[in-house]
Amino acid sequence: MDRLALTALVVAVFGLCLWGMWRGWRRQSRAQSVRFPPFPPVPAEPGPVELELAGVYASSTVAGHWQERIVTRGAGVRSAATLRCHRDGIAVARIGAPSFWIPRESLVDVRTAKGIAGKVLGTAGLLVLTWRPGGPDPGEVVVDTGFRGDDVDEYPQWIDKLKGGARA
Structure with missing residues (x-):
């Protein structure tokens, strides 16, 4: 008993x-x-794909706070995903979770990092996109979106391509 x-x-x-x-x-x-405003949906016709990277969407966090995960509206769900760079933005096509769009004018920075909520690596193996989900208004909240690509050797190409469209 x-x-x-x-x-x-x-x-x-x-x-x-x-x-x-x-x-x-x-x-x-x-x-x-x-x-946090809802992440923008991927447009019906985003245009031709300039770059594509398969991998894993790790998470989105408050910019500068790598452990403060955003969980609202499905943003906290880690999932297999594909990043697609278009002229006007980046499509984050997730499998089993809502996909979303990062408009070019909302992009603040692009860099590599060792970790973000839900994924920590020994090397700078994450591609981190810093952006404003509410638009380019400086008063809006800023978000870091972490992505672990299958081929990390493509990160410099992504950074070079997107740094031209990033706004501080």
């Missing part, structure tokens, strides 16, 4: 932990839905 009670207690504590994490995620999502 003692063994059964102990097992039930462990299962109950584990279930309580899962329930608490789920509630925290939902609370954070509701709070962020007011703070």
